[in-house]
Amino acid sequence: xxxxxxxxxxxxxxxxxxxxxxxxxxxxxxxxxxxxxxxxxxxxxxxxxxxxxxxxxxxxxxxxxxxxxxxxxxxxxxxxxxxxxxxxxxxxxxxxxxxxxxxxxxxxxxxxxxxxxxxxxxxxxxxxxxxxxxxxxxxxxxxxxxxxxxxxxxxxxxxxxxxxxxxxxxxxxxxxxxxxxxxxxxxxxxxxxxxxxxxxxxxxxxxxxxxxxxxxxxxxxxxxxxxxxxxxxxxxxxxxxxxxxxxxxxxxxxxxxxxxxxxxxxxxxxxxxxxxxxxxxxxxxxxxxxxxxxxxxxxxxxxxxxxxxxxxxxxxxxxxxxxxxxxxxxxxxxxxxxxxxxxxxxxxxxxxxxxxx
Numbered sequence: 001x002x003x004x005x006x007x008x009x010x011x012x013x014x015x016x017x018x019x020x021x022x023x024x025x026x027x028x029x030x031x032x033x034x035x036x037x038x039x040x041x042x043x044x045x046x047x048x049x050x051x052x053x054x055x056x057x058x059x060x061x062x063x064x065x066x067x068x069x070x071x072x073x074x075x076x077x078x079x080x081x082x083x084x085x086x087x088x089x090x091x092x093x094x095x096x097x098x099x100x101x102x103x104x105x106x107x108x109x110x111x112x113x114x115x116x117x118x119x120x121x122x123x124x125x126x127x128x129x130x131x132x133x134x135x136x137x138x139x140x141x142x143x144x145x146x147x148x149x150x151x152x153x154x155x156x157x158x159x160x161x162x163x164x165x166x167x168x169x170x171x172x173x174x175x176x177x178x179x180x181x182x183x184x185x186x187x188x189x190x191x192x193x194x195x196x197x198x199x200x201x202x203x204x205x206x207x208x209x210x211x212x213x214x215x216x217x218x219x220x221x222x223x224x225x226x227x228x229x230x231x232x233x234x235x236x237x238x239x240x241x242x243x244x245x246x247x248x249x250x251x252x253x254x255x256x257x258x259x260x261x262x263x264x265x266x267x268x269x270x271x272x273x274x275x276x277x278x279x280x281x282x283x284x285x286x287x288x289x290x291x292x293x294x295x296x297x298x299x300x301x302x303x304x305x306x307x308x309x310x311x312x313x314x315x316x317x318x319x320x321x322x323x324x325x326x327x328x329x330x331x332x333x334x335x336x337x338x339x340x341x342x343x344x345x346x347x348x349x350x351x352x353x354x355x356x357x
Contacts, residue, residue: 029099031158032166037107038114040163045223049117052216056124064205065131067138070198075142078196085257086197087143092251094136094147100173101129102156103166121216128209139199167221168240171284172277174214176244179276181207187264194263218284228286234346237285242342245274245289246303253304254311271297282349293344299337306330306337 042049078086104126111119137147161169185203188195195201221227228237252259252270259266271291278291290296310327318326 028159029102029156030161030166031103031106032161032163034107034110037118037163038111040115040118040220040224042115042117042220042223044225045219046117048219049121049216049223052212052219053117053121053124055212056121056216059124059127061128061131061205061209064202065135067135068198070201071138071142075197078143081257082196082261083143085255085261087140087145088255089258090136090140090143091145091147094133094140095152096173097129097133097136098147098149098152100170101126101133102153103170104129125213125216128213132206132209135199135202139197142197164224164227164236165240167217167224167227168236168285169244171214171217171221172240172244172281174210174217175280176248176273176277178207178210178214179273179280181210183269183272183276184262184264187262191263194261196261200262214280221284228284228350233285234287237281237287237349238289238342238346241278241281241285241289242338245277246300246338248273249300249304250307253301253308267301274300282347282352286348286350287346288349289341290344290347295344296341299341303334303337306334 104122108119108121108123108126111122133147133149137149140146181203184200185207188200227233249270252266256266259269275291278288281288307330310330313323313326313330316323
């Protein structure tokens with residue numbers, strides 16, 4: 001999900017409050033044009049949407065997000081870098097899920113008397129996101145901190161996205177979330193010795209929610225021909241893919257300690273998530289990126305290295321204006337690498353559709 005520059009806070013055990021570091025990687029809340037959304041013609045995908053609505057009503061995971069006795073213990077033995085890396089992971093994930101709840105709930109409310117199908121669909125997706133955020137917040141409490149969701153609700157600041165952008169970005173958010181969760185889950189099935197906290201046992205059903213939400217947004221996207229039949233849609237789809245992939249690479253390499261504790265190589269994990277998400281996007285988008293091009297991952301990794309160097313500058317005690325000036329060359333280099341990735345010859349997804357299962 002995309003989350004706002006509002007300052008979500010953590011209530012820590014020593015009663016101090018901390019804000020999420022605000023930078024290019026901080027998730028954002030966003031809003032959209034509800035009138036345009038209400039007027040969307042869904043007839044091309046109505047049968048599929050109705051079928052998915054029935055699935056959402058069935059609520060197969062309604063009993064899944066219940067903490068069992070495995071959580072009833074102290075987690076003080078998880079210390080140092082591993083502990084902080086995990087708390088950072090929980091923090092970002094919790095805010096991300098909560099942003100989805102707020103967006104879907106607002107869409108449901110605004111569309112209540114305009115589109116019964118969409119209103120109910122978004123309400124049920126909000127239900128799922130709320131469960132995820134609540135479950136993550138309880139996990140944070142095990143480590144002495146909780147996210148102040150009430151503060152987020154009252155103080156959120158919106159980034160406006162047209163509904164077309166929302167369809168692209170939320171589809172990608174849900175699908176990349178699916179691959180992140182399922183890859184971690186399958187890895188820990190093979191290596192249970194690295195499963196240091198019971199949250200990970202819930203990832204299989206969790207990722208089913210993410211996948212289902214992604215399929216709903218795929219249907220919404222495919223119901224709008226201008227989002228996949230035009231030359232502009234080919235440019236936009238690649239732009240959003242690259243934005244999501246670059247953010248993923250940078251955040252994974254900012255949090256390498258977390259993945260190493262799980263027994264995962266951060267760079268290999270990042271690459272697998274990106275490749276799988278790109279392959280999945282062939283089902284929805286008219287054009288996708290060529291992740292197998294020899295320049296693709298090296299340039300993404302160079303962006304990550306540059307981002308880490310900027311983090312070092314940000315951590316100094318220098319005046320803000322000087323830090324901004326020092327970071328500018330790194331930012332320009334990141335933009336340059338991303339532009340070169342964007343200009344790589346893309347893959348025509350329309351030509352491949354039908355070969356992807």
